[in-house]
Amino acid sequence: MRIVVMxxxxxxxSALLDIIERHKDNADLFLFLGDGNDDLDEALIMYPDIKVDRVSGNCDFYSPYPSSKVIEFDGKKILFTHGHPYYVKHGYQDIQREARSIGADIVLFGHTHIPYIEVVDSIHYMNPGSARDGFYGVVDIEPSGIMMYHSTI
Known part of the structure; x- marks a missing residue:
């Protein structure tokens, strides 16, 4: 199962349109981590049939979406957030503490605009980077495990 993370x-x-176009036929889920929910709304006019979930960022003023969310996907518990509620610009201690406390398998966050992937205590962390700068992430969940990687448009 494939998740595309933006x-x-x-x-x-245009960045979101490029990413969606590239993966519309091979992604099972698109996750948007905030700071551009209006952009995503525009992109979804062109791609109304893709499966997408999202959170709001600190620049998504008046957004009806939460800043963090937990979902189950293909047997994995995923925490996804913009990142600002966990102060990720100042380190990852808070988000790691939250991930451990809820038993997350995967944690996805944005906010810093810096691509990042790491496995800490068997929890997979990813920041896809900024779509504005051409970065996004892919999470493949397979019987053999979780694989994460960055890509560019």
């Missing part, structure tokens, strides 16, 4: 488009709708 964040921080900051008014660059």
């Amino acid at each position: 964040s921080d488009s900051h008014r660059r709708v």
Whole structure:
């Protein structure tokens, strides 16, 4: 099962369109991590049939979406958030503490615009980087395990 992870488009709708076009036929889920929910709304006009979930970022003013969410997907517990509620610009201690406390398998966050992948205590962490700068992430969940990687448009 494949999840395509996007964040921080900051008014660059074309970046989201490029990512969705590239993966519309091979992604089981798209996750948007905030700071560009209006951009995602515009992109979804072109791609109304993709499966997408999202959270809001600190720049998504008046957004009806939460800043963090936990879902189950293909047997894995996923915490996804913009990152600002966990102060990720100042380190990952808070988000790691939350991940451990809820028993997360995968944690996805944005906010810093810096691509990042790490496994800590068997929990897989990813920041896809900023879609505005051409970065996004892919999470493949297979019987053999979880694989994460960054890509560019």
